[in-house]
Each structure stands twice: as structure tokens, then as C-alpha cells.
Amino acid sequence: KAGVTQTPRYLIKTRGQQVTLSCSPISGHRSVSWYQQTPGQGLQFLFEYFSETQRNKGNFPGRFSGRQFSNSRSEMNVSTLELGDSALYLCASSSDGLGPQHFGDGTRLSIL
């Protein structure tokens, strides 16, 4: 069974640009969550989507947004990039509400 697939693996952007990250969950999983990992703040929850609906949102500014498609694939968008947005962005999927979450390899975003 294929795992969680995130693309791209690496991304370099400049301040003010926007970026879209993609996540394909494990087949059959309907919940997709996004996390940001930085050395200073650790792993922080961004938002979760379940059956195309945002079910929960973390404490991030509105520049961070996401969506989920009918095939459960999800995208995350960050607009007006700031230096502090440099991080590893992780996507995790689970089959339902409280099941264990499995992470993809992440997208490492660097802002110049």
C-alpha cells in the first residue's frame, strides 16, 4: 500500500511570492492534516480536512489556506511568503476521525 505522497520535496521561494504544496493520502484515507515543523516551534498543526471540509484549524494567519478534493488529495497554499515561513511542511493522513496519522516525507520550503 502506497504511503502519503507529498510534492514537491524541496522548494525555494522569495518573500512575497505564494506557494502551493500537494498531498496524496494513503488510499482509502479521508482525513488529511497539515503541520509545520521548525527548529524553534517544533511541530504545529495547521489544519485538517475530512471529506472536502475543513474540520479544524490551527493558530496560523489567513495566509495559510488549504483545500481537499473529492479524491481526498489535498493542497496547501501560502500567500505573501515571509522569511519565517521557512519550514518543513508535513502532511498526514488517517482513515477517520481519531485514527493514527501517517506522515508523508514533507516539503522543505526555503524563503530567500
Added chain:
Amino acid sequence: QKEVEQNSGPLSVPEGAIASLNCTYSDRGSQSFFWYRQYSGKSPELIMSIYSNGDKEDGRFTAQLNKASQYVSLLIRDSQPSDSATYLCAVSKEAAGNKLTFGGGTRVLVKP
């Protein structure tokens, strides 16, 4: 007070010994508890999940949960150099959907 607290380490253990990792959480409503292992430069990998008080064993790993004390631990028996990694404790509750709240992680070093 952080929601989920872990000793950052490093926890240095000799090969073959037992590594004992601790995690405390502040939200008494937490219902699901997870341990993830993260190698440097990699994404978190789920190694244990526990939902009720007591012990749960899986191979060389044992998770222990005490909801009254708001405490969850992970024991790694017969530690191997390949166990050297950062171990992340995560908790969730139904009211928060699939949001995982992570501790800062404990770095474990297994010395041959």
C-alpha cells in the same frame, strides 16, 4: 505551561539497555496518545498508539498511559544504535478533530 511536555535530552543509553522516555500533557480531555520516531532530516514515523490506561507492548516498544497523572511513557528494550532518533509524543481529543498536539521531542542516543 506547554500542552505536551517532554525532556529534550539527549538521553544517552548503552546498546542493549532500556531507554525510558516520558511525556506529560495538560488537557485532561485528551483521549488518544501516540509516539512517533523521527530520524534527522526525515518525517515522523508512527511507532505506538495507546488509548486506555495501562501498558501496550509492540516488539521492543512498550507504551504506558496513566490518565489520572496525565502521563504517558515509552520504553525501548534492548536499545540498538538504529534507535538513535528524536521521539515525539503526541495527543489528541475527539473535540479537536484530528489535531495532534506534539511535545518538543526527546533525542535519544544509543551508544555501541
